[in-house]
């Protein structure tokens with residue numbers, strides 16, 4: 001079968017997959033059931049975005065007027081207010097209709113404003129023009145005979161993306177009963193909220209709709225922390241754009257013969273990578289020139305995964321758009337599943353990410369330091385290798401895969417693993433509390449031999465390091481790559497020092513936390529002492545940790561692994 005035919009077959013398969021998975025009712029039902037799997041979660045949120053519009057208003061007080069005006073297009077089932085802060089506060093209301101048709105009717109009614117310069121573009125981002133005259137808006141005939149004036153309190157959120165300020169958060173943590181509760185509170189107050197997720201799916205939909213005329217099968221999918229359940233308020237949006245709707249991956253088996261009608265396509269002018277770069281350059285221009293809200297577009301096309309970065313001013317959101325990183329999309333699914341397996345996984349990871357940020361181990365810009373993603377992998381591995389594991393290995397998920405789980409990206413990367421957690425059948429017998437786990441995490445990495453050992457989440461064990469990278473975490477889906485290749489020796493050493501400090505601090509905090517609250521000497525206690533400013537962190541002598549004894553059996557195991565290593569030769573690319 002030639003390439004064209006295979007491609008057409010894949011697109012057809014993907015459409016079939018979409019139709020099956022993405023019906024409004026099924027997706028919405030799965031979302032409201034409360035525990036959707038990853039596909040259901042993504043599909044449910046996409047459908048929700050299709051039912052939504054974002055309208056700039058003069059303040060949240062405009063809600064009643066907006067509600068009445070917009071009710072003519074259909075039934076409004078939800079409304080959320082948020083602010084974008086510049087010199088002035090800009091106010092927005094996200095309205096959710098009961099169907100995508102109704103939202104489309106509202107968007108299609110949009111007029112262009114003669115006062116404004118700029119190319120009119122159809123998009124879910126609108127603004128609500130002040131009604132002419134003092135007597136308020138002149139309403140066109142409404143389907144509802146009884147005009148309902150909902151009070152502003154009907155808004156499901158007012159200033160719904162405002163984060164708890166640092167002082168308020170610290171005071172919450174100070175007032176907690178236990179370290180356990182501090183970990184839970186930190187998670188609850190800093191995780192990406194429902195409105196944040198809605199806004200990210202609307203940003204994706206805007207890109208998708210903008211190009212849908214030319215690329216009807218195009219799909220823009222959020223991935224990374226926006227969807228994997230490890231995102232905090234204000235996190236970036238990672239977005240993958242596919243022209244051919246293949247984000248759901250290539251499905252290998254099919255009962256149906258491929259269509260005999262094949263699209264004529266433009267011949268590839270160059271190799272895959274430079275073609276992607278050309279396409280992205282062109283998209284970068286299009287986003288920059290035409291898409292409302294998109295600004296500060298930057299092209300980073302020489303990276304292993306070329307991306308376009310931009311800021312969305314109506315959503316106050318940083319976006320990283322890629323077109324060729326399907327394995328990252330499936331990696332997000334793996335993390336999503338890990339977060340679903342045990343309720344301790346996400347709160348624990350949030351505390352560890354926060355600690356790393358506080359002591360300057362992570363940094364929002366990429367560099368020689370550990371990324372949040374690598375740090376998350378360290379947490380996942382820690383939870384896998386416990387005597388009573390809290391997470392299964394990825395190998396165990398792969399073993400549980402059925403035919404419907406087969407996903408192979410167009411670059412041939414096999415992203416097949418069991419998606420049905422019941423079928424995976426993993427049950428943890430670990431009963432440790434969050435504070436115990438936190439302490440064990442720091443102790444574990446205080447002793448970890450980063451110098452010689454690599455971490456494999458696939459096998460849930462250490463391997464001997466196949467190259468001289470300071471830190472080696474096998475990329476679970478592209479096993480020739482090292483997720484933490486960017487980490488310098490110096491940063492790896494700093495991590496070791498900081499985990500040691502943290503273990504030292506936490507050990508005494510755990511002891512203190514058993515005292516009743518009234519008897520605690522310090523206002524700042526428990527988790528808060530881990531989050532102190534780096535200048536305040538003291539490098540402690542290695543008092544509590546014996547130097548790691550190299551055991552003879554280890555040496556044998558290492559030699560054996562060098563021969564048998566499944567991760568192959570050192571990779572040339574980063575991950």
Ligand code: CTP
Nearest residue numbers: 224225235236238327328331332372373483575
């Ligand atoms: N990813 C990957 N391999 C890497 C880096 C990233 O597979 N070496 C995937 C992961 O699924 C990751 C996603 O790309 O979640 C986005 O990467 P990044 O934005 O760096 O991490 P996030 O998890 O989104 O965390 P953050 O909140 O810091 O953005």
Ligand code: MG
Nearest residue numbers: 224225236238
């Ligand atoms: Mg991200």
